[in-house]
Amino acid sequence: MKLRKQAAIGLAVVSVVIFLLLHAVVVSVIMPGFKSVDNQDITEELGEAQYCRLCLVG
Amino acid sequence: MKRSTVDYAWWDDTYDFAQNHDFEFIESNFRDSTFQNLDLNLVIISDIDNNLLYCKIRDNMTASLQADICGEIVSNSLNWNLTGESPAVSGLLLVNGQPMMIAATPILTSEIAGPAVGRLMFGIYLDSQEVAALKKMSNVDFSINVLGSLQAVEPLLLNSKSPLLVENNEFNISAYGLLNDLNSNPAFILQVNRPRIAYQQGAWVETISIAFSIVIIAIFSASIFFVLEHKIIRPMNKLAASVGDIPFQSKRVSKGKFESDEIVILSDAVSNTVNSKMDAMLDVSSMVAHDLRNPLAGIRNANYVLKKNYSKVLGEKGNAMLSTIDDCVLYSNKIVNDLLDYSSKIKLDRVRVEVSELVKNSLGMFVSPEGVEVSLDILEGASIFVDPEKVERVFCNLIKNAFDAMPGGGRLVVSARRAGGFVVVKFVDSGVGMSEETLRRLWQPFFTTKAKGMGIGLPTCKRIIEAHGGRLEVKSVLNKGTVFEVYLPVAG
Numbered sequence: 001m002k003l004r005k006q007a008a009i010g011l012a013v014v015s016v017v018i019f020l021l022l023h024a025v026v027v028s029v030i031m032p033g034f035k036s037v038d039n040q041d042i043t044e045e046l047g048e049a050q051y052c053r054l055c056l057v058g
Numbered sequence: 059m060k061r062s063t064v065d066y067a068w069w070d071d072t073y074d075f076a077q078n079h080d081f082e083f084i085e086s087n088f089r090d091s092t093f094q095n096l097d098l099n100l101v102i103i104s105d106i107d108n109n110l111l112y113c114k115i116r117d118n119m120t121a122s123l124q125a126d127i128c129g130e131i132v133s134n135s136l137n138w139n140l141t142g143e144s145p146a147v148s149g150l151l152l153v154n155g156q157p158m159m160i161a162a163t164p165i166l167t168s169e170i171a172g173p174a175v176g177r178l179m180f181g182i183y184l185d186s187q188e189v190a191a192l193k194k195m196s197n198v199d200f201s202i203n204v205l206g207s208l209q210a211v212e213p214l215l216l217n218s219k220s221p222l223l224v225e226n227n228e229f230n231i232s233a234y235g236l237l238n239d240l241n242s243n244p245a246f247i248l249q250v251n252r253p254r255i256a257y258q259q260g261a262w263v264e265t266i267s268i269a270f271s272i273v274i275i276a277i278f279s280a281s282i283f284f285v286l287e288h289k290i291i292r293p294m295n296k297l298a299a300s301v302g303d304i305p306f307q308s309k310r311v312s313k314g315k316f317e318s319d320e321i322v323i324l325s326d327a328v329s330n331t332v333n334s335k336m337d338a339m340l341d342v343s344s345m346v347a348h349d350l351r352n353p354l355a356g357i358r359n360a361n362y363v364l365k366k367n368y369s370k371v372l373g374e375k376g377n378a379m380l381s382t383i384d385d386c387v388l389y390s391n392k393i394v395n396d397l398l399d400y401s402s403k404i405k406l407d408r409v410r411v412e413v414s415e416l417v418k419n420s421l422g423m424f425v426s427p428e429g430v431e432v433s434l435d436i437l438e439g440a441s442i443f444v445d446p447e448k449v450e451r452v453f454c455n456l457i458k459n460a461f462d463a464m465p466g467g468g469r470l471v472v473s474a475r476r477a478g479g480f481v482v483v484k485f486v487d488s489g490v491g492m493s494e495e496t497l498r499r500l501w502q503p504f505f506t507t508k509a510k511g512m513g514i515g516l517p518t519c520k521r522i523i524e525a526h527g528g529r530l531e532v533k534s535v536l537n538k539g540t541v542f543e544v545y546l547p548v549a550g
């Protein structure tokens with residue numbers, strides 16, 4: 001096999017692995033942080049709606 | 059609504075009604091317009107003993123149902139904490155299948171003096187219109203659902219007892235919480251909806267990071283390819299293409315040609331291997347040629363004796379065969395001499411000589427073939443310090459090659475001029491020319507395009523000229539012609 005072809009295949013494999021690793025890091029580390037911010041915000045808003053802003057609980 | 063309830067409940071007229079039950083108060087103060095102005099759906103007045111004094115529900119329901127509902131509300135209100143610090147309680151109740159916001163206040167005088175003589179309750183249905191107004195006022199996107207209407211989330215919510223979060227899609231999230239009614243029973247589910255702002259930002263970060271990683275990977279890959287291409291592949295391809303040009307003398311190939319040390323080492327290794335094999339082959343050739351010389355001389359002498367003494371006996375046919383033997387011996391002798399010339403060390407007997415003289419002597423050894431025109435353009439007075447016999451051999455070889463390259467006729471121009479410290483003798487023919495492949499292998503020993511030839515004529519010429527400190531160059535175009543340039547140092 002020619003060196004160029006071998007290099008191309010090797011680089012493609014390495015690139016895909018690096019890409020998947022980066023993606024996994026983003027999905028498993030960064031995104032949960034953002035999700036938890038939304039979850040915390042809406043939980044607070046639910047509580048506020050019940051007891052303060054709408055006073056639905058007497 | 060709470061404020062309206064307090065306004066009506068802490069009013070002397072209401073206080074009197076709770077005591078005297080004078081319904082003129084009701085007719086004057088709780089007309090339909092009052093309900094409309096205050097946007098009320100329910101008004102209940104009860105006395106201190108919890109007897110229903112007045113009840114009206116603005117809804118399409120029968121009077122008996124209305125009475126039942128009012129009675130139930132009044133009886134439940136006993137459990138409401140109306141004696142605390144707060145002047146009124148408010149909360150939700152399920153009325154006729156719909157959530158209703160209810161506010162209840164003890165009835166006092168205008169001076170807020172007691173004792174309390176009853177309770178006043180106002181209620182408003184939380185219909186879509188009311189919810190829309192509350193949404194606008196509170197800036198919260200919510201909905202109130204009656205327990206039993208959200209089967210998808212209810213079991214989870216009732217089990218967890220804590221707010222339930224549901225990611226509807228990548229843009230919205232909902233939180234569900236249980237709401238107790240005024241009787242402290244779970245009766246409603248409050249749903250709050252919110253855009254997933256942080257998640258969207260995260261998704262944007264994710265997109266950016268992916269794009270960034272793709273760019274980085276692309277740059278990394280391109281860099282690797284660039285380095286690989288320029289530092290390894292191209293030099294190796296150059297080396298592969300140049301293997302044929304590697305000199306047969308062991309000399310180091312310049313770094314500039316192959317760019318990296320490893321490639322130069324490889325080139326040297328190839329060159330040394332080829333040279334050692336070539337040296338061995340030349341040694342064998344030299345030995346064989348040397349050993350063949352004597353038998354060939356013997357054959358030639360015997361042939362001479364046969365010709366001299368027995369030519370009359372052998373007749374015409376026999377003499378022709380003797381001549382053939384003689385020709386073959388001569389040709390074999392030439393091969394042997396060529397091999398010895400190429401394989402042996404060149405020794406020069408240098409003398410000062412005119413270039414024009416050498417060229418003319420060389421041309422004088424040939425009879426121009428038919429159709430070939432020979433012209434001279436020689437610089438007179440240019441002398442060189444060379445071995446004339448060997449240089450003439452070179453010139454003869456080049457002239458013969460030129461004639462061989464013009465089988466159908468043509469023109470040979472031999473010129474000589476000075477260029478720097480050299481005299482350049484140029485042989486220009488209009489012959490068949492040479493292909494790129496032939497040019498590439500021209501100086502390779504034993505390479506020939508001729509049917510009869512060893513392929514060591516030109517390599518020997520090159521060795522002779524280089525032994526004089528000059529160089530031999532060639533340019534050729536297929537079907538156009540060939541130019542040989544012999545550079546010889548000017549005599550000092």
